[in-house]
Amino acid sequence: MTKVLWTQQMIISTNINGKLVEKSVEPRKLLSDFIREDCGLTGTHVGCEHGVCGACTVLVDGTAVRSCLMFAVQADGAEIKTVEGLKQEKNGPPLQDAFSECHGLQCGFCTPGILMSSLEFLETNPNPCTKDITEMLSGHLCRCTGYKGMIEAIHKVSNKNL
Ligand code: FES
Ligand code: FES
Structure with missing residues (x-):
């Protein structure tokens, strides 16, 4: 469940590569930046940031998505797989x-x-x-x-x- 804080941050809860991750993020933060900056998973690359190149693709609930076209808050409650989880x-x-x-x-x-x-x-x-x-x-x-x-x-x- 998304909770709004007075700082205009939102707490989101996701499962990334099998690990539960709960963090406070700005509503405008892109999922690609959340994965790289907040979760330290820099295997997901960012090229165009416009949904064109596909470098930022991750799986969200089993579907391949361009993480530069999603806000992190849209992934609240989702299961995310990045290239770091590929071996699983x-x-x-x-x-x-x-x-x-x-x-x-x-x-x-x-x-x-x-x-x-x-x-x-x-x-x-x-x-x-x-x-x-x-x-x-x-x-x-x-x-x-x-x-x-x-x-x-x-x-x-x-x-x-x-
Ligand atoms: S960074 Fe190019 S599609 Fe996302
Ligand atoms: S962009 Fe260098 S291997 Fe594809």
């Missing part, structure tokens, strides 16, 4: 390994967001075709690698699930 998920470590093996990253700036979208994607598409993967990746900008290695990596994980 069935497809998390295989995705990390496959991205490394298939050269799906270079500088790594876009990678946390892409991994979180890929995690959600594989939950609903355990056996995707290349077109499905390409469509999912089209929501993420990578200025380094091109997308071939990422597509191979996601195929590799989905093949393990067959």
Whole structure:
């Protein structure tokens, strides 16, 4: 339950990567800033802050969202997963390994967001075709690698699930 304080801060309670986090935040604080600044989880990257690049993608109640487009108070009561929690998920470590093996990253700036979208994607598409993967990746900008290695990596994980 959200409580309003006289300082115009609000107390929110979320579960982040399996840990209960209760903190006081300004109502205008973005979820991406809350995750990075208040929770110290800097694996979530911030690029455009306009919902374009996908670098800030996290899972909120299992859905991939751009955390720069949400206020932290909107996540009150939600379950959030960031890239730091990836290892707790069935497809998390295989995705990390496959991205490394298939050269799906270079500088790594876009990678946390892409991994979180890929995690959600594989939950609903355990056996995707290349077109499905390409469509999912089209929501993420990578200025380094091109997308071939990422597509191979996601195929590799989905093949393990067959
Ligand atoms: S930082 Fe959120 S979409 Fe670019
Ligand atoms: S690996 Fe550098 S932006 Fe994607």
